[in-house]
Amino acid sequence: MGAVREMPLAQPEQSVVSQERDRSRLLNIVTIVTIIAVAFGFYLSLFYAGTDIEQGEVQRLFYIHVPSFSGAFMAFGATVIGGILYLRTRNVKWDTLAVAGIEVGLALSVLNLVTGSIWARPIWNTWWNWDPRLTLDAIMILTYSACLMLRNGIENMETRRRFSSVYGILAFTTVIATLMITRIRPDTIHPVVFGPVLTAASQMNAVGGFELAATPGVATAVGYNSAVWCSLVPLTLMWHRIRLENLAQRVNALKARVLSE
């Protein structure tokens, strides 16, 4: 158990200031690229992809619904990596990565859940039901929400980070379960549009699926949006969240120093 490595305190050196400026500039570039990439994805989704003949225009929510889960998966995955590396090294930066992953993953999961619910209203004739996929998705969101709340309730910083790391690693099982349930259970009505199905029976009750090749532009829009939302979107949001956490740590450290003087 090594000692916890805290952030450098205020009054940074000139080289550190220069590095921060470079990072900020890079973050601005990444943010602009992400905005352009997401905007282009919306163009593909709303204007380029054809209208699904069975579901109509609401099917276009699919281009937000699925990619947002992909983004959440990557963010929660980053939480696992951050948690493991924090437990191994006790370096605060890994805890910062983990908490950024939780927050970004939660935002993207909520987006996934809300767009799915709106899509379900005309297609399943209900906003919500206790389908295994929907139930697990709700459990996943509640699990990560609880992680943030419990984390903030622990005063001791080292204990907080250790608790958060272990929780973040274990909570990932809910993400895996949410991803896999529609590919295994026969009693789900949630469709699997792409990716492997582990048991053929798992899709026999599915409602609202569609063939990617049945409508022009659908595969393109799905492929592009998924690529952007599972790479650029979580990367950019997490980077902003990490910068925020670093600033918070700096403020807390300075506050402690001022109070002690």
Next chain:
Amino acid sequence: MKTTSFPKSLFIGIVFLFLLVPAVQAQNRIGLDAFHNSPDGFHVLIPQGWENLSTQSYARFSNAGVDIYAASVPTEDVQAGIAQAIDLVLPDFDSEPSHVSQVILSNGTWTQQVYPASDEQYVTAYGQVYGGSTYVIVWYSTQPIQPVIVSEEDVQTGITSALAILGSEVDEPTSSETITVNEQTLTQNVYDGITATGRVRGGSTMVMVSTAESEINPTIFFTLLTDFFITPMTTPYLYLGLVATAVITIVFIGSLIIRQRNLQKDLQTLETLQAEGAA
């Protein structure tokens, strides 16, 4: 060094993502020609081997003297809608239906209008009201072949009823056999000068009545009719989803910005306090 190599990698990654568009689009072309997608929101299977003569106003498929039309007209009165659709696709056809009935198919209830044969024109039309419009499919033939659907689950009773609707009084068929066309099992009855081919689908019997030898696949029309899609109007839910997406995004990014600003204010205050303390 780090700050220059990462943007380069990012740029290459973005270029790669954009290259996915034409690559995936190329794969997308498989099977796209199977349906005629009308701007009016309906979609209909293009029969294999039939000439696609569709226009922006209606779908039209033609084969050896037989035309099948599909059109939509903005009325909720189904009979008026069928009349308007026939005026649109067959402007010279002028006749009143001899038979009107409701038929239940897998894609909803259709109003059937059978027109009496005249001047070597054989017409049957089906209409369905959805979302303020009437969607119509019209069979038009210059050969003596005409389709009829009856609400019968027994194929022999169905064929007899269909022949009665067309005004053909028949006794027992001279032959009755089961044939397979396009992997569909059909019952074919031959009478004196009349051939009637029927199949049961759901609770209805679909019958194609012919008084002439023809190479037209009699199952085409019914396959087309049952594969006819009307795209539902779900646009308001798309708008709702986009609004929800915008709200969630704004709330999350807004919270990041507000927290950042608050922390920067705190930092400034603390730095001022520290400087004052040092002084």
